[in-house]
Structure formats: structure tokens, C-alpha cells
Amino acid sequence: MLPLNQALNIVKKQFNEIYPGQTDFRLEEVDFDSSNYCNLTVSILLPDLNPPIGIGTFSHAKKYIRLYKKVILNKAEANIESIKNIDAN
């Protein structure tokens, strides 16, 4: 059985490769049951490359955006099956 710590390290390593500019990698939620798969919800901070334009939003321009991803991991093979976008709310 793959321990949670190890599972998270696999995901973190993959995210470092996909999103080299990311910071603040976090585990948000976990479903680590007895099946062969575990579902992890993780989040990362990325520089906001498309900040909103306009006077109304000028003072509230964000430097970073937080992305939430749902990761399905195969525990037996210790590899990632899928990564999907999810909404924060």
C-alpha cells in the first residue's frame, strides 16, 4: 500500500514538471480508501499571466491565481492516472 506521504511526493514532482513557476503546492482533500486508486485534490499558486484590464480592477490586480486539480493515482503502480481541473468553489 502506497503511503499518503509518498503519493503526495509523486504528485508534487509531476506538478513541478508541468508547472515550473508554481508555488505553494497543497493537499486540499483526500480520498485514500482501500481501492487501488486514491483521489487527491491539490492546489498550487501560479503567476497570473492574464490579469484583468480596466480602471475598476486596477487596484485589485492579482499577481497570482490558485488552481485546484483533482488527481487520480494508481496506488499499486505508484503512478498518476489523470489530472483534471476543478473549480475552487
Next chain:
Amino acid sequence: MPTKTVILDTNVFILYVLGLMEVGEKGIQRHKTTSIYTIKHFHFLLSLIAHYQQIVISPNIATEVDNLLNRFTGENKYKYLQITTNIFNASTEVYIETIKTTNHTFFLDLGVTDIGVLLMAKNCDLLISGDSQLCDYAKSEGLKVFDFKEYVNKDLFG
């Protein structure tokens, strides 16, 4: 001496209720929103709250908590009703008009409840939240916030 006030956001509020219900670590982790928390984190939350005299809630937070938790049966149902009633009786409830949240610059990203929490936090001594995105925004607004998910991640994974 002024009363020190603390806001518990939905996610952390659920941990607070489940911990007081003594559902155990498995009971806490059975809920999606509190799945990474442990009993130790509940006790840490209690120690944080102990520095404040008043918990501040909003109707939106209370509704979210009730929608997510009010599915117990038997003994746990009774415990849930008793504990939440006690907490709500001892809390201050702040009402923020929905229109104030939908007109807010951050509405697109955060939604009604979280914007309400941000507006309430301007008049409170501390916001404790397990919502990473809400914490990002609260920090960017210069509000005093305890980022509970950040703490738990550091505690669990270093």
C-alpha cells in the same frame, strides 16, 4: 477591554463541530471538506479559538455547515443539534446583504459566502479559514487571517 472576535469559515467550522461531537479521527476524515485533518488539528483549533471571546458567524456560513453536516441519524443527530445550537447561541451573527457581495470585485472568483466572510473580517480580530483561495485573497487585502490548510500541510508534510 474590547471583546476579541474570531470568524470560523465553513471548512474549519465543520472541523470544530465534528471535534466537539467526538466522532473520532475517522469520523472527521469521512467528510470530504475535513478529510486531511486529524484530532490533533481539532485540538490546535480549540487552542486558537481560546484566545478569543466571541465567534462571529454569518447566515451563509451556518447554512453551508448545516447543509454539509445535518445528515446524521440516531445519537449523532442529537449531538449535532445540541452542539450547533450551543455554538450559534454563543456566537454573534453578522448579516451582509447579498447585493454587497455580488457587487464586489472578487465575486467572480470567490462567491457570495466567501465575499461575505472577507467583508466581515474587516471588523473582526481574526479569520480562521481552511479555504486556501479565500486565505490568498484575505492576505492580499491585509486582513488578519490564520491559513489553516497551510498550517495542516506544513504539519503533515513538512
